[in-house]
Amino acid sequence: MAASGSATVTFKRVFDTAGTYSVAVGDQTASTTISAPPQDLTVYAVGGGLLVVGLAIGAVVGLMMSRRRKRPPGMEMKEETKPSEEELPPEENL
Numbered sequence: 001m002a003a004s005g006s007a008t009v010t011f012k013r014v015f016d017t018a019g020t021y022s023v024a025v026g027d028q029t030a031s032t033t034i035s036a037p038p039q040d041l042t043v044y045a046v047g048g049g050l051l052v053v054g055l056a057i058g059a060v061v062g063l064m065m066s067r068r069r070k071r072p073p074g075m076e077m078k079e080e081t082k083p084s085e086e087e088l089p090p091e092e093n094l
Contacts, residue, residue, distance in 0.1 A: 001007055015021060018036040022029060 011023075013023075015034045018034050020031060020033045022031045024030075
């Protein structure tokens with residue numbers, strides 16, 4: 001390159017922590033601000049998904065159990081039987 005020539009030069013630098021950094025080349029100085037990386041939301045998405053699935057399974061199992069519920073002993077439904085004779089109250093006995 002000739003004297004007084006110009007060229008574009010690219011530098012790659014990885015900064016480990018967030019903050020403001022100054023870069024100087026010769027008498028030129030530039031500063032840049034590096035922000036913190038975004039949090040990984042995968043863990044929260046998986047946890048939330050498992051929670052929703054667990055609640056749905058619990059609701060289905062609860063509904064199935066409530067429909068199959070057995071009555072307490074002595075409360076079973078029996079076929080109606082008609083008495084062979086109808087008993088009358090004492091004042092109507094003649």
